[in-house]
Amino acid sequence: MLFLIHFEIASGASDNVLERLKATGKWEPEGVETIAGPWFSVTQLEGWGVVEADHAIALGRLMHAWTDLAVDHITPVLSEEDVLKLVP
Numbered sequence: 728m729l730f731l732i733h734f735e736i737a738s739g740a741s742d743n744v745l746e747r748l749k750a751t752g753k754w755e756p757e758g759v760e761t762i763a764g765p766w767f768s769v770t771q772l773e774g775w776g777v778v779e780a781d782h783a784i785a786l787g788r789l790m791h792a793w794t795d796l797a798v799d800h801i802t803p804v805l806s807e808e809d810v811l812k813l814v815p
Contacts, residue, residue, distance in 0.1 A: 728779065728781065729777060729779050729803065729804045729805065730777070730778050730780060730801050730802065730804065731777055731801070731802045731804045732776045732778060732789075732799060732801050732802075733774075733775050733800040734773065734775075734793065734797040734798065734799045735773050735798045735799075735800075736771065736796060737796055738772070740796045741771040741772060744771070744796050745771070747796070754776070754789070754793075755789050756785060757785070758780060758781065758784075758785030759778050759785050760779045760780075761776060761777075761778055762777040762779055764776030764777060786801070
């Protein structure tokens, strides 16, 4: 399943986010595949990404790893191909 993630980086935490990204080399745990992103605003205080995860636990691992630095908003989304399947 696809998920759009919008993350709001805590005030003063953008350097920590960048340091963690450099240290880990990626932002997603096993079981989560990045489809697009992550992208960051110019201010580095928010960002977006699209991921695919088959299980809520894998998605929860991704979110839990960043809760000390950001507030995450997760929305399940459909591709254009899947949306067209809804139309008879």
